[in-house]
Amino acid sequence: MYAFEMERPQTIADAVAALKDEDAQALGGGQTLIPTLKQRLAMPSKLVSLHGIAQMKGVCTDDDGRICIGGATTHQQVSESAGDYPALAWLASRIGDPAVRNRGTIGGSLANNDPSACYPAAALGSGAVIVTDNREIAADDYFQGMFTTALNEGEIITEVKFPVPSHAAYMKFIQPASRFPLVAVFVAKFDDGVRVAITGASEEGVFRWGEAESALSGNFAPEAVDGLSVDPSGMIGDLHGTKEYRAHLVGVMTKRAVKAAAAGETGVSSAH
C-alpha cells in the first residue's frame, strides 16, 4: 500500500470538508477499498474514514413508510434492523461473509457500484432514493455503468431511502469461489407496477429489465416471463460463464424471484 494520511471526522460536514483535498478518498467499511489499496490499484493521498459519523448509521422508517438506512450502516445492521423490508434484510444478510458484513456498508457498496454487487440490485429494484451530503438522486439516475455512478468527486452517500413493496425477493446465483452473484435478480411488486433489477450479468452493471417489468405488472407470475429474453451481446462473458449463459440465467432467476416473492419468501442464494 502507498502511504496516505487518515482523517476520522465525526460529522458529515467535516467529512465533506476533508474530501475537498485533491486525491482524497472516502473510506466506508473498507472491504473493497482496502484490498484495492493493497494491490496499489488506488493511491489516494488521504483517506477520510466515515466510520465515526454517528448521524450516518442506523435504520429507521420515514413518514412515507420508506426504510431509511444511514450510508455508514453495516450489512449486518441492515440484516438485523430492516425487518420491515424482509427481502432487503435478507439480501444484506447474504453479502460476503460475516466478517465482511460486520464492516462493509451500504453507502460504500453503492458508491463503488461493482457490477456484481448485491445492493445495487436492491436499490434499483426498489426505486430507492440515494441521499448525499447535498442532494437526492433517484436510483434510476444514479447507476451509470460498471463502477460508475452519478456521485461527484467528494460527494458522500449519507442515506438510502427504500420504498417498501408489497412483495419482493432476491434470487442470487453465486459464482461458487467468490460467492458474488454470477447473476442475481431483485424483483419488487408495488401497487403501481413491478420492478426487476439484474446484477452480475451486464457489462453496464446493474440494469432494469423493462420487458419483464411490463409483463409482470400485468401478471405477477413466473410464466409471464416465458418467451422473454435479454440480448446476450451486452452481457459479461468470462471463464465463469458465457454471455449466452448469463442471458439465460437472467430469465431463470427472474422467474424464481417472482415465484418466491409471490409465495412470500425473501430469497435464495445457490449455485444450481
Add this chain to the structure above:
Amino acid sequence: MSHVSMKVNGKEVGGEVEGRTLLVDFLREDLKMTGTHVGCDTSQCGACVVHVDGKAVKACTIFALEAEGAEVTTIEGMANADGSLGVVQAAFQEHHGLQCGFCTPGMVMAGAALLKENPKPSEAEIRQYLEGNICRCTGYHNIVKAIMAASGQDVEPPAVAAE
C-alpha cells in the same frame, strides 16, 4: 504517524502507527501478539479474524486507526484465566478441528463469534457462518464438529487411534 489506543484482550494498549497500518500489523508487529495469522492478505481467507467490539472482523481489512477506542479480542484472549484452553479451543483439540493450525486462530474466533450470536447453531448455520474462513487441511468436517461440541450439542465422539 498518529497515536492509536485500544483495549486488546482487556488490556489498554497504544502505539504510533501510520494511516496505512492494518490492525493485524499493529497486533503482530507492534504488540508482538503473533497468534493472529495473515493467510492471504486479500480479505479472503479469514485466518486473521479477531473481534472488534464483539464482532468478527478481518484484522487485515481494517486499519489500526479505525479500531481507536475499540475493545479487541484476539486468539490470545480466548484461554481461560488459569491458562487452560477456552471452550472453543478445547473442542478444536478434542475433535481434531485442526491439522496444520494456520487457519485455526481465525476459525476459533469465527466460531466464538457465532456462538455468541447463536448459542445452538445447526450444522448448516455453522457452515454458512464459516464461509469466510478457509482451511486447506481438514475438509472442515471436524471444525464444524468442534464448534457444534463447543455449543454443548451432542456430536459423535472423536475416533480413537488403533492401538
